[in-house]
Amino acid sequence: MYRQTSGSFVSYAGEMFGKKGAFLSGWMYFINWAMTGIAELIAIGLYFQFFFPNVPVELSAIAALVLLVAVNLFSVKAFGEFEFWASCLKVAAILIFLAVGTFMVVTNAQVGTGHASVGNLFAADGGMFPKGGLVMILVLNAVIFAYNAIELVGITAGEMQNPEREVPKAIRAVVIRIVVFYVGSVTLLAMLLPSDQYHAGTSRSSRCSARWACRGWATS
Template identity: 40%
Template structure:
């Protein structure tokens, strides 16, 4: 094992890798399973919810992109928060991002066992999870290009599947290939387009924001992009409209094909709709897709967590051992620790089946909101530090600083909404406790540093 003084991060990620990495982090459980909760809350107006949430996330991504293009480093907004805001913001944003993706990875890895059981019910959940954990972790330890290829093909499967569902759905809507053309009436005959009222649409913004969690992974890849000043802006601008097509387009077709109030909460709405419409083999095909989606998000989680621990170690906010890279420029220890922690989820879901998944989701939403809030305010600090030089930035945030404050107000509203939802309240209560834990950890770190002599620091 060599230190980062001997080896640097390798710039082996192409534009196609970076775009698919971002898609891989954002198209997963939120669409294939979590959208059932959003449909329940908003009805056909789920499409409006995704457009609102997607626009806010686009603004936040532009804020991150503005900084990442100017300074393409691994660790992304943790580095920027540390440099432009202060030591504690850098400490908080880095550890919170790492914690967020550990929680998300736990949920996704556990889901893998459930999906495998669809075909092979005799295989224990833990065995499937352990098998894929080893495979994905090994791929992340080879080199960054191997990770990029894994994620590229994982994401391709999801993208092709969603586009296939949209095209097939349009054929069902406009032609008689399944007996008769469906038409558009399901959008309004079951209570209207805004069937649950505006309050339902507003509440639906909470699970919608979980769906967009992970899109900020583009910023983490900046340190390993082969041409970050070109690939990062292109990836951010292209990925956002693609996600809106995949979410809004796919869900619009679903709402047209089938009555929204008959979808239910007992599985993926995509599987339910095509199965209930009598489409042969739909469940098996879609099970391949949801399995791939879970593995894709887990792959992205292991990648980003290893890089975040590397960045934290470089800042002095994590043990120095995490700042070591192997000969291929991989932060091996960070990858292995992050991978090992997700294994805890398999045990937890075995011991506490059922409810643990929803709790993990709500905590992930809160952690995601902390990440996005840090990006918003770090971008304000970044602009202030740049002064007049900010006029020459290559990839500017639209409507800065109005967009920053508007995005923050939106996120604050989402947190307030979570406090009104029974299954989400716990996460809101955890928010101040989690920040306090990080503050105590930061103070302990500072106290430990003060006891180190100048001679020891020089070493």
Template identity: 55%
Template sequence: MKTDEGYSHALGNRQVQMIAIGGAIGVGLFLGSGGRLQAAGPALVLSYAVAGLAAFFVMRALGELVLYKPTSGSFVEYAADFVGPWAAFASGWMYWINWAFTGIAELTAISIYVSLWAPQFPRWLTALVALAFVLAVNLLSVRLFGELEFWFAMLKVLAICAFLVTGLALVIFGLDLGGSTAGIGNLTAHGGFFPNGFPVVLMSLQSVIFAYASIELVGIAAGETRNPRQIMPRAINGVVWRIAIFYVGSVLLLAMVLPWTAYGPGQSPFVTVFAALGVPWAADAMNLIVITAAMSSCNSGLYSTGRILRAMAVKGEAPAVAGRLSSRHVPYGGIMITASVLLAGVVLYYFIPERAFNIATAVASLGVVTTWGTLVYCQIGLRRAALRGLLERPSFRMPGSPYTNWLTLGFLALVVLLMPFADADQRIAFFCIPLLVVAIAVGWRIVDPRRRAGKAASRHRAPGQG
């Protein structure tokens, strides 16, 4: 059975474009950038720029692969085609790790945002209610998911644009904000551009990579998209300028509007800016929008992992329940598996609320690095196959390949190698790597014989049987 069989192909251009935008704007920017600014200072913009360049090459590699074969299996299918079935198994489960822990981080962020209005309400209960909502949306239909994600993404874009316009005006006119003057001077005042040194900027790369996570979601949506070969290049190219404007531009403006010392990990930096404006409703409006941003990312995580797990279940590489489709063409089995882990994350947050977000984002970033590395390496395989005349390479190609591939892979390796030298939460994630390697290796040893037996049985099955 094909991994896309049974899907409704209900996503149109409008929804795919917004899914791509939604993937490029997440809680890593809306919440995580506050703590990172406090740690690294204005030089954080360099981390975003370098990681953004890597993200650009990843997206172009994905674009070439999607045009070669649009599929909801995304990089899992490409890993099987250009590396081997073991790589598909490993990358699929690492992507699931990424989104499972990203979902925990998003639920944690939602509870932090809501506590601004209801500080006495249990944060773990807020996370539980948010999980129940996005689970219901995903189980109903892909059309509902696409429509909700369209509006979630629209709110994100409006929020970022409102901040960019406001921040630019504050900087240009040098207006007073919260007792300080907005302007370029804030980039070098209060300790200089590198107030805590250059190594701290390097150590921030892991969390910045997490901020860019989910830009690859548009590739998974290809399997449920009408006319993917027309829609996908536009959606993927659009991510490039979004990275430049929404991420690098926003962080640069945040550092100029207020001194870097004004930000912290407990509040969205965008809320901090609008609260400093003194407009009573502005901070509340921004807080509502960042809640929808976190809901959007959690919503997308359930969507993507449901499709990836089904693609793996079809090949016998995930529990059989993950391959089940509902009457509404929704892979409810895979969605429920991910939801169960998110529920465990709510329990984690109950016990260690002050560290749950950072631990979850650090572990999730391992999945992001694996996913990005898989896409970039698979594009190398596609290029090699095309040079040997085994397939026709799409006209939409990764620029600078294969040199940019190896540079990107080197950068991703650097991000992982720096983790044990950063904070305690990143060290926890780094020392999880051997456990993940062993778990995946054991899983493959169990799955591979079954997979081979299933293939042998299908080859020997007489025509017309089954």
């Protein structure tokens, strides 16, 4: 590690490129997270509207913003606690999906008009790459955006008591979580729902869950 500092890369930019370099890198990073926050609030509104169609996206997005600001203003400890339990809920939801999805693939369960199967990865309609391999390269920009925040491991290192031990441990944990939670869930989605049953405007996980749930209600 170059030098432990709470200013992270902004401090390094100041040392290497002067005050202007530090100013530019710091504000660019702020704008990045400001725009990311807006995108995530809109995503919250869209997901909320999926379950409650009569609620406007703007209303739920503003409500989420007010909640987050209130928690942040209350105390750092309160925000940390809130973030911890929110992360636990997210991880629990992903683990439940992985368990249920794996069970559906193993049992060849019916999802919509098709069946969950490993064969969906190599289906005649293109499987995981229905539009060709070039599209995978074109969407890398969105993928990089989705993995934004990995750099926080390095930023928080400036305030760690033992970064030489904690940073490698955190990096290994991040890699494992990406492989299991993200790569694993996307691969499982491709097994559950063929690409020709996906439509723009609806996430594959939501569409897959809705199709399976509707089938269960219809046959019960």
